[in-house]
Amino acid sequence: MMKEVEGETVTVPSTIESAVRVETQHQQLPPRERLEQVFDIQNLDAIYGSKPALRGVSMEVHKNLVTAVIGPSGCGKSTFIRCLNRMNDLVPGFRMNGTIRFQGQDICGGNVDPVSVRRAIGMVFQRPNPFPKSIYDNVAWGLRVLGMKDNISERVERSLTQAALWDEVRDRLKASALSLSGGQQQRLCIARAIAVEPDVVLMDEPASALDPIATQAIEQLLHELKSEYSFVIVTHNMQQAARVADMTAFFSISRGAEGERWGELIEYDATEKIFTAPSDKRTEDYVTGRFG
Amino acid sequence: MSSTEPRSLQRPKDRLRRRRLVNRVMESLAWLSAAIGVAILVIVVFSVAKQGASALNFDFFTKSQVPFAAPNVHQGLANAFVGTIIIVGIATALALPFGILIAIYVNEFAPPAIRYAVGFVLDILAGVPAIVIGFFVFGLIVVAHGQSGWAGGFALAVLMLPLVSRTTIEVLALVPNSLREAALGVGAPRWRATLGIVLPQTIGGVLTGATLAVARVAGETAPLLFTSSLVTNNIDWNPSHALQTVPVAIFELSESPDPADHARAWAAAFVLLIFILFASLTARWLATRSRRKLGRAG
Numbered sequence: 001m002m003k004e005v006e007g008e009t010v011t012v013p014s015t016i017e018s019a020v021r022v023e024t025q026h027q028q029l030p031p032r033e034r035l036e037q038v039f040d041i042q043n044l045d046a047i048y049g050s051k052p053a054l055r056g057v058s059m060e061v062h063k064n065l066v067t068a069v070i071g072p073s074g075c076g077k078s079t080f081i082r083c084l085n086r087m088n089d090l091v092p093g094f095r096m097n098g099t100i101r102f103q104g105q106d107i108c109g110g111n112v113d114p115v116s117v118r119r120a121i122g123m124v125f126q127r128p129n130p131f132p133k134s135i136y137d138n139v140a141w142g143l144r145v146l147g148m149k150d151n152i153s154e155r156v157e158r159s160l161t162q163a164a165l166w167d168e169v170r171d172r173l174k175a176s177a178l179s180l181s182g183g184q185q186q187r188l189c190i191a192r193a194i195a196v197e198p199d200v201v202l203m204d205e206p207a208s209a210l211d212p213i214a215t216q217a218i219e220q221l222l223h224e225l226k227s228e229y230s231f232v233i234v235t236h237n238m239q240q241a242a243r244v245a246d247m248t249a250f251f252s253i254s255r256g257a258e259g260e261r262w263g264e265l266i267e268y269d270a271t272e273k274i275f276t277a278p279s280d281k282r283t284e285d286y287v288t289g290r291f292g
Numbered sequence: 293m294s295s296t297e298p299r300s301l302q303r304p305k306d307r308l309r310r311r312r313l314v315n316r317v318m319e320s321l322a323w324l325s326a327a328i329g330v331a332i333l334v335i336v337v338f339s340v341a342k343q344g345a346s347a348l349n350f351d352f353f354t355k356s357q358v359p360f361a362a363p364n365v366h367q368g369l370a371n372a373f374v375g376t377i378i379i380v381g382i383a384t385a386l387a388l389p390f391g392i393l394i395a396i397y398v399n400e401f402a403p404p405a406i407r408y409a410v411g412f413v414l415d416i417l418a419g420v421p422a423i424v425i426g427f428f429v430f431g432l433i434v435v436a437h438g439q440s441g442w443a444g445g446f447a448l449a450v451l452m453l454p455l456v457s458r459t460t461i462e463v464l465a466l467v468p469n470s471l472r473e474a475a476l477g478v479g480a481p482r483w484r485a486t487l488g489i490v491l492p493q494t495i496g497g498v499l500t501g502a503t504l505a506v507a508r509v510a511g512e513t514a515p516l517l518f519t520s521s522l523v524t525n526n527i528d529w530n531p532s533h534a535l536q537t538v539p540v541a542i543f544e545l546s547e548s549p550d551p552a553d554h555a556r557a558w559a560a561a562f563v564l565l566i567f568i569l570f571a572s573l574t575a576r577w578l579a580t581r582s583r584r585k586l587g588r589a590g
Contacts, residue, residue: 119479129470142478
């Protein structure tokens with residue numbers, strides 16, 4: 001159910017309708033050369049201590065698209081997107097080789113402040129992790145910290161509306177965020193992420209802890225919001241990737257001669273191609289359920 | 293033999309008496325030990341209260357000490373209570389922020405090797421005898437500047453520091469990492485994430501640690517003998533002077549030949565005991581409350 005309110009799209013999640021809409025939403029992609037790049041990743045290696053987690057990942061991420069990262073457990077999907085906003089910096093012993101360019105700038109360059117990187121590249125995590133504050137403050141905290149102090153209430157309302165949560169919480173903005181259901185909490189986390197106006201939102205299995213209805217609400221959101229943001233979403237659910245993503249990257253585990261294992265990018269293409277005519281046998285085995 | 297008797301599920305009859313006996317003896321021993329532990333506390337509280345009862349009155353809290361006074365002179369330990377409040381206050385004001393900062397560094401910023409090393413050093417510091425710390429502060433401050441409330445407060449602060457930072461490290465470690473990531477994920481610098489999101493989660497735990505530390509050092513005598521014991525008997529709020537304190541007063545009064553002084557020592561000990569019991573109860577209450585809060589956030 002959609003209604004136009006002063007040019008803004010307010011979505012009231014309604015399971016059946018959104019399910020139908022989601023299935024039919026894939027648009028024809030323009031040729032890749034014409035798409036604007038947000039990330040240009042070249043030869044990315046990620047290493048925890050002495051254990052390689054990812055080797056030789058090269059791909060581009062395009063603006064205003066939803067890019068899904070799929071693959072079996074342990075293939076480095078989460079490690080990969082956590083590289084994109086330097087969230088792995090916090091992990092002791094983590095190292096990274098190769099380059100990640102975000103809008104042309106190396107995010108690991110000498111003068112780069114990881115805080116500014118994370119500001120431009122927001123993140124939504126696997127488990128909803130609202131701050132133990134009120135619903136309002138969850139969204140407003142980031143705004144205050146980043147000095148976006150003009151019209152905080154308006155910004156909060158807009159973000160909550162975009163995250164399709166406003167109607168459910170407008171009467172209890174002062175209530176604790178922890179009183180919300182899991183699905184509502186995750187939408188609050190999305191509102192919190194988009195409130196600070198990042199260019200890209202990274203999502204690490206955002207629906208894996210949610211029930212199907214909440215999952216649908218969040219998938220619906222991606223469609224609503226991708227005209228304004230670019231999304232990279234990790235998912236272990238292939239149907240979800242097929243429903244929401246324009247582009248899909250398939251990662252898999254490779255094994256070396258001495259038994260060491262690492263994640264690798266196998267194939268990256270338009271979602272439809274990955275799911276209907278993959279060019280790599282391993283991708284085909286995975287998407288048809290023969291492996292993984 | 294085609295069919296056998298069903299396997300017996302009853303207790304074997306032999307040795308049953310012996311096993312019951314051993315069981316009963318061990319159970320009684322355990323019960324007795326617990327009872328003795330409780331009894332010791334009860335006896336201490338009651339005997340202290342009984343012996344101090346004659347001195348416990350309104351004057352005890354409002355009047356100050358009068359040495360070699362005639363029995364009908366109204367006197368109390370107000371000067372010692374004031375001194376203890378000021379010196380413990382100074383100690384808390386020094387140890388609390390410093391201890392919290394140590395804990396923040398150790399838990400949020402330090403690499404694992406330093407985290408381990410600092411934790412180890414704090415444990416050693418917590419184990420240093422109070423008299424050694426008193427002697428250390430004596431050499432550090434008192435030799436050059438004389439005794440004072442500041443010196444006493446500093447000595448107690450050294451005792452409090454490991455207690456405060458240890459408990460704060462423990463509660464910081466309970467804050468889920470997902471909250472730190474959430475704060476950094478919206479583009480907050482680490483200090484803002486620590487100050488605005490992580491630290492508020494630990495307030496209950498920090499207060500618990502602080503309360504226990506206060507209760508612990510309020511009764512310390514040895515460090516104060518070196519640093520704040522050459523005192524006048526006036527009520528004195530100025531920490532530049534040496535201030536009388538409750539534990540030092542107990543020590544001195546107990547050595548006096550006057551039985552009325554002994555009663556006052558018992559009364560002071562009773563007040564100290566009650567304060568420590570009350571502080572421990574407060575700490576427990578704060579701890580359960582904050583654990584409940586953290587549980588919800590997890």
